[in-house]
Structures are given as C-alpha cells and as structure tokens.
Amino acid sequence: MNVKIERAKESDYDRVLAVMKPWNMHHVPSEEMEELDMNKFFVAKIDGKIVGASGYKMIAPDKGKTTLLGVLPEYSGYxxxxxxxxxxxNAMYDLGAKKVITNADRPETxxxxxxxxxxYEIGTEKKLHSFGLDSVDHWTTLEMDLDEYFESHE
Structure with missing residues (x-):
C-alpha cells in the first residue's frame, strides 16, 4: 500500500474532520479543540484519498503540542x-521544539x-465535553523529549 504523507491544504479541512469522526474527535472548534490550522497539519493519502491526518502547534519556542491524530478504521494496521x-x-523539532506534549484518552494509544x-505521563486533565473516548472523562497528558528520541533513533 503506497501511503503519501504531505502538508495539508485549506481545502482538506472537511476531509480531515471526516477522518476524525469515527474517533469522536471532530467537534471543532470546541472547548476541547480550537479551530484547526491547516498549515500545521499533515495528511496521509492513498490513491489521492485522505485516510489519515495529524496536527500540531508550538506552545513555546522550545515546546510543541500535538493536536489531532487519526486514521480511518479501515486503514488501521498499516x-x-x-x-x-x-x-x-520532525516539523516541531525543525521549529526548535525540545519537548512535545500530547493528550490521549485511549489506553492502547x-x-x-x-x-x-x-x-511519559506528566498528569491528567478533565475533559470539558464529549471528545474522544466517551467512557474516559479525562485526558492523560504525556510528554516526550525530542533530543533523546532523535539521539536514540539515528
């Protein structure tokens, strides 16, 4: 399966939300997720069809935060x-990030x-409304060290 990862375009917005819908992460904008900046999103395409997307933002000169990551269920496992x-x-690292924060609610994720x-886990944050896995009422806040990650993956 030939998967192409590329920067998202503004015209990809509706398709990105469609990818997030099976995971209940399409309520955008909302208290849980501000408006998406397509300049900070990547899309995964197979035969020109968007099957996945991921986003990020910089929250400090040396710290990034992931926003959404989703893949259509029928393309899971690839x-x-x-x-x-x-x-x-890689995009956040290129912008100077040393640490990345991610919120997740699914144990397998x-x-x-x-x-x-x-x-590694650094805390939890109560959800403000239905977003992600409904049976979990909080986000687990995770952090990674990009320097350590890239040094160990050279």
Missing part, C-alpha cells in the same frame, strides 16, 4: 499513524506513544 506522528514531531516514542 503504520499510517506512525508516519503521521513522525511527520509532526497511550501505550503506543510510550512504547514507540518514549513518552
């Missing part, structure tokens, strides 16, 4: 999420971030 995560952490990217 490492598309990993390619999207790699694209956004939290394990994935820890196992593949060296994230």
């Amino acid at each position: 490492k598309i999420g990993r390619k999207l995560q790699d694209a956004r952490i 939290i394990r994935w971030y820890k196992k593949n990217y060296g994230y």
Whole structure:
C-alpha cells in the first residue's frame, strides 16, 4: 500500500474532520479543540484519498503540542499513524521544539506513544465535553523529549 504523507491544504479541512469522526474527535472548534490550522497539519493519502491526518502547534519556542491524530478504521494496521506522528514531531523539532506534549484518552494509544516514542505521563486533565473516548472523562497528558528520541533513533 503506497501511503503519501504531505502538508495539508485549506481545502482538506472537511476531509480531515471526516477522518476524525469515527474517533469522536471532530467537534471543532470546541472547548476541547480550537479551530484547526491547516498549515500545521499533515495528511496521509492513498490513491489521492485522505485516510489519515495529524496536527500540531508550538506552545513555546522550545515546546510543541500535538493536536489531532487519526486514521480511518479501515486503514488501521498499516503504520499510517506512525508516519503521521513522525511527520509532526520532525516539523516541531525543525521549529526548535525540545519537548512535545500530547493528550490521549485511549489506553492502547497511550501505550503506543510510550512504547514507540518514549513518552511519559506528566498528569491528567478533565475533559470539558464529549471528545474522544466517551467512557474516559479525562485526558492523560504525556510528554516526550525530542533530543533523546532523535539521539536514540539515528
């Protein structure tokens, strides 16, 4: 399967939200997720169709924050999420980020971030409304050290 990762365009906005809908992460803008900046998003395409997306923002000169990451369920298992995560952490690193903050609510996603990217838990944050996994009422806040990650993956 040939997956192409590229920078999102403004015209991709509706399709990005459609990718997030199966995961209940499409309520944008909302108290949980501000308006999306397509300049800070990547999309995964297969045969020209957007099947995944990931976003980020810089919250300090040396700190980034992931926003959304989702892949359509029928494309799960093809490492598309990993390619999207790699694209956004590389973009943040290139902008000067040393640390990256990520909020997640699905236990399997939290394990994935820890196992593949060296994230560690730094706290929790109560959800403001239905977003993500409804059976979990809080976000687990994770942090990763980009210098450590890239040094160990040279």
